[in-house]
Amino acid sequence: MVVESIPKAVGFIYGLLAFVALTWLWYSGRFTRRRAMPFLIASVLLGFLVFAPVFPYQLQMVVLGNAAALGSPLPMALGGLLAFIVLALVFGRVICGQVCPAGAVQELMYLVPVKKHGRAESRVPVAVRAGVFVIFLVAGLGLSVNLLALIGLPGFFHLTVASVSFFVFLSIVLLSAVVYRPFCRYVCPYGALLAPVASRAFYRLRRTDACIGCRKCERACPTGEADPSARLGECYLCGRCTEACPVEGALVYGRGDGKST
Known part of the structure; x- marks a missing residue:
């Protein structure tokens, strides 16, 4: 479903504007889950339309050095990813909350009225994700393996239903109806970078x-x-x-x- 004629820069611009708007809502005391809903829906739609701003996959492409898939020069993409890490140090994980399509689709799925599981304290998911991050780096830098493609992150948003990987990520999305954000909490390599700085966020x-x-x-x-x-x-x-x-x-x-x- 991804429309290749739409520049991926549209997703990045949306991500920046949505970040500013959501931060203002929190800072002004106007944030509510109802007001966050349009951002979640818009983020998911942009994920399917332009496959952006899917921050973990952008990080994957930077690790693989694939500028063509990024739609921008590597230094620019890396600079953008680093900028949002700095912003997480100041404002917390706003980008993960409602802006990244991978997180937004799981957030929406968690609204399905079924019994929820896995509300334990967060040290176990953090440890698992740290281990996955090491595997991510070894696979990307050492073996040039696109780990997130194997998991099906791009295949899901591109609706490549003929591939096995599509159903892998679809399973993760369905699981998020009962387990809160399994991809974000156990797998996401960008989240592994954002969490340590967000734990010290000024706001x-x-x-x-x-x-x-x-x-x-x-x-x-x-x-x-x-x-x-x-x-x-x-x-x-x-x-x-x-x-x-x-x-x-x-x-x-x-x-x-x-x-x-």
Whole structure:
């Protein structure tokens, strides 16, 4: 379904504009899951239309040195990826939350009303993803193997239903109805780079003195990151914690001395 006549730069421009808009919504206290829905839908549509901004696959192409697939010079693509890593250090993983099509399609699938599993604290997924990241680097740099193509990330968005890899990633997407973002949390190589810096983000969700310790945010969080002791950068800014919080002003996005979620 990917329309080759549409420049991939359209996806990058959208990603930048969506990042700015979503960050403003969080910073101004106007972010809600309802307001995030148009971004999720637009991101998924752009994934199918131009296969961008699929940040993990762009990283894959940089590792393989494939400028043709990127649709831009390698230094420019690498610069863009590094820029969003810096932005994650400042504002958290906004790009993962609603902008990257790979994350957005899983976020939408998780809305399917079925019993959810895998809400344990986030250290196990982080460890698994770190191991996968090493394999990703060895496969790409040492063997010139496109690991994400084998998993079916491009095949899924290109709707290459004749390939086995399409059904591999389709299975991951279907799994995300019951397990929150399995690709993002266990596989994504770009997420492996974003998480460490996001754990130190200047702006992030924080508890204030208004917090009554009801722990509703912790029960609502699908990654375990609402636990103040987690701090592993696995907050995707989905908004479930702020939606569940019963006290206005107890959980805010900002910079300060408040306790981090």
